Amino acid sequence: MxxxxxxxxxxxxxxxxxxxxxxxxxxxxxxxxxxxxxxxxxxxxxxxxxxxxxxxxxxxxxxxxxxxxxxxxxxxxxxxxxxxxxxxxxxxxxxxxxxxxxxxxxxxxxxxxxxxxxxxxxxxxxxxxxxxxxxxxxxxxxxSPVILSIAPYVGTANVANTAIIRGVGFAAFPTQGVRFNDTQATEFVLLSDQELRVNYPALPAGTYEVQVDSSAHQGSLQSQATLVVVEPTDYPAQALAYPVAGPSVRELLYDAERRAILLATDASGGTLIRYAHDGAAWSAPSTAALADLQDMALSTRGDRILALTGTALVPVDPVSLAADEPLAAPSLPSGTSLKGLAVTNDDRALITTGRAESENSPLYLYSGRQGTLAQLDVVMNNATPAAAGVGTPLVFIQGTSETTTAPVVLLFNVSSAQFDTTPVRLTQNAVPPVVNRTGSRAILNGTNVYGAGFSLFGTLPSTSVAATLNADGSRAYTYDSDAGALRVFDISESQNGGAYSALGSPIALAGDPGANPRMTISPDGNTLFIAGSTQLIVQPTPDL
CATH class of the missing domain: 2.60.40 (Immunoglobulin-like)
Structure with a gap:
């Protein structure tokens, strides 16, 4: 074949x-x-x-x-x-x-x-x-086919899970098995010439090369995909001071492979901040200046930070924070800057742009395999993207405070490489969108919870200024500005657009994160991270 x-x-x-x-x-x-x-x-x-x-x-x-x-x-x-x-x-x-x-x-x-x-x-x-x-x-x-990536590339020790393997040319050779080192996958499905969905068994902590077996192929396939399995997190509640006062946090990430927290901030015109855990305590933060820093994400394989400035994408070492050569955005229109990025499961990223006005501007596509940045013929209005942990779908919410007609919320299906409209029209606010690991839940504007078919499942309190989701989308965690505390919501079932009730009482944090907080969760669901203008908060996830 x-x-x-x-x-x-x-x-x-x-x-x-x-x-x-x-x-x-x-x-x-x-x-x-x-x-x-x-x-x-x-x-x-x-x-x-x-x-x-x-x-x-x-x-x-x-x-x-x-x-x-x-x-x-x-x-x-x-x-x-x-x-x-x-x-x-x-x-x-x-x-x-x-x-x-x-x-x-x-x-x-x-x-x-x-x-x-x-x-x-x-x-x-x-x-x-x-x-x-x-x-x-x-x-x-x-x-030969080539195995490019697995998403998510990080798993939790002794926990079976599902992932997406991306590559090129899978359909040419009948797939007889998928291995993680010498451990066979429990199930796999060929979705397309470029995509396999795989279930892997509970594995001990370690590094596992992903390999696809076919008797019709001579030799092993070239594989650039590695599954990194890590021990669950057990960090105590703690407030971590910033190396500079009062930064605006543009993005907050947890690097599970290296047990590190990463922040993109506007400090000193643009600064990356990194905290690493040595098994006993968090290190003093390390920093790297990056002028006009707008956003960041870990690459599909986690081997680099993709940092976004107003005019370029900059690959950055995830440990040393050393910057590689920037990739300038070609044909960037006057008055337009790069704004946000979301990483797909095939070692690429979609990048949005923004303008001071409520106007459309082009998207860009970054290819990690080719090391290129190209302008697309797709335009959006100051869009902010978010990606599921498996790297598809990507959600885009648009608009500014000047937008008079709410724009449609868009989805990008990585498998089909197509943009699709949703039934939702919504103008974004300051709270960035979040999507759970599998793409079954999304929270927009910190309040609206969407489920299958992007139907409105229910709403969270309007005082939610930061939000995140656990892996299966059954729990939403918010930082409530009125309570100055963490709230937890069971969103496993639809409320048919009605309000969700919080589980338990508000949960006090180790400190006040400050204004305009960002929030994320560790892949194992054990730890929450909240970063605002005052400090970074590490918080064990409530057992609710």
């Missing part, structure tokens, strides 16, 4: 060479002169590690032919051969075989043949030719 979209099936005489004068005997070489042709190899193999890999180098074989051979014909047939050329010197010919580019063929196993035949004079006048022996060369060409 293979992809042939764009492939060429070629059958034709590529080379016919006049090699020598005909024998004057006219006896077809019976004077003892040789009519035989031989080749140095009867097969050639090409391999490419991925459909977007570089084209393999051409290979050359040598044909040797007898002194009665007057003409040499080289014919190639089949799929996967781009070109065959021959260069003759004396009684030998160098036959060079060039494969098609992997991008033209896609993944799969492709085969072709080259027939090399020597012709000699059938009569003294050489008015006709007779065929000597034909040597056949088999061409085999394997273009």
């Amino acid at each position: 293979h992809h042939v979209f764009g492939a060429r099936r070629v059958a034709g005489v590529l080379s016919i060479f006049l090699l020598s004068a005909c024998s004057s005997s006219g006896d077809g070489g019976d004077d003892g002169r040789s009519t035989q042709t031989s080749v140095s190899a009867d097969s050639i193999s090409f391999t490419a590690d991925a459909p977007d890999a570089a084209t393999p180098a051409a290979q050359t074989i040598t044909a040797t032919f007898g002194d009665s051979v007057a003409h040499l014909a080289v014919i190639h047939t089949g799929v996967g051969i781009a070109n065959v050329t021959s260069t003759v010197s004396g009684r030998t010919a160098q036959i060079t075989v060039e494969p098609e580019s992997p991008a033209t063929l896609g993944s799969g196993v492709f085969s072709g043949n080259i027939a090399v035949t020597g012709y000699f004079c059938a009569d003294a006048a050489c008015t006709s030719l007779a065929a000597g022996n034909t040597q056949r060369i088999t061409i085999n060409y394997q273009i």
Whole structure:
């Protein structure tokens, strides 16, 4: 089974060479002169590690032919051969075989043949030719699928879970199993040529290479996907001071792989702040200046922070906070700046832009595999994105305080690479949208809870100034500005648009986070993090 979209099936005489004068005997070489042709190899193999890999180098074989051979014909047939050329010197010919580019063929196993035949004079006048022996060369060409990522890439020790594996070319080779090191997945489903949904068993803490098995494929697939399984968090309640006073927090992340908290702030014109836990305590914060910092997210594989400035995307080391070369946004319209980003499950990110006015401006697409940033032909009005933990769907809420007609809330389906409208029209406020791990729940404007089909399940108090969701979407956690405390809500069932009631009493925090707080939760659901203009709060999740 293979992809042939764009492939060429070629059958034709590529080379016919006049090699020598005909024998004057006219006896077809019976004077003892040789009519035989031989080749140095009867097969050639090409391999490419991925459909977007570089084209393999051409290979050359040598044909040797007898002194009665007057003409040499080289014919190639089949799929996967781009070109065959021959260069003759004396009684030998160098036959060079060039494969098609992997991008033209896609993944799969492709085969072709080259027939090399020597012709000699059938009569003294050489008015006709007779065929000597034909040597056949088999061409085999394997273009492998590639495993790019798994999302979420972090799991919790001794907890079974579901994830999405992304790659290219899965459909070309029947999938017989998915492994995490040597541990088999409990279930897998091929969703498309680029996507597998997989259930993995409870695993001990460690690092697990993701591998897809197929008996039709020779060798192991190139895998860039690693599942990192970590121990559950058990941090005590604590307030952590900032290294500078009164920053506005643009984004708050918990890096579960490295047990670190990351903040994007406007301090000193733009500063990244990092707190790491050594197993006993939180370290003093480390910082890195990044002018005009707007937003950040961990990449799909967690190997870099994607930091967003007003004009560029900057890859940043998640430990040292050292910045790599920025990728400037091409053709950024005047008066427009990059605003927010959400990471997909295929090592890409969608980036929104904003303007001072309530106007549309273009989106950008970042490709981690290609290291590129490109403008899309999609426009939105100062949109803020949010992504589910599995990397799809992405939710976009739009508008400004000047927007007179509420814009439609949009979804981006990573699997289909399409934007879809929802039945919801809503102008965003200062509370960013949140989506749970599987995409089954979303909270917009800190108050509106949406479920299946993006129907309004219910509402949270209007005093909710920050919110987050646990992995399965059954619990919403909010910071209530009136109570100055944490509230917990059971949102597992729809209230048909009605108000949800809080579980228990308001929960006091270890300190006041300050104005305009951001909120997130550890992947295991054990710890909440709340960061405002005053300090960062670490809070064990209430058992409610």
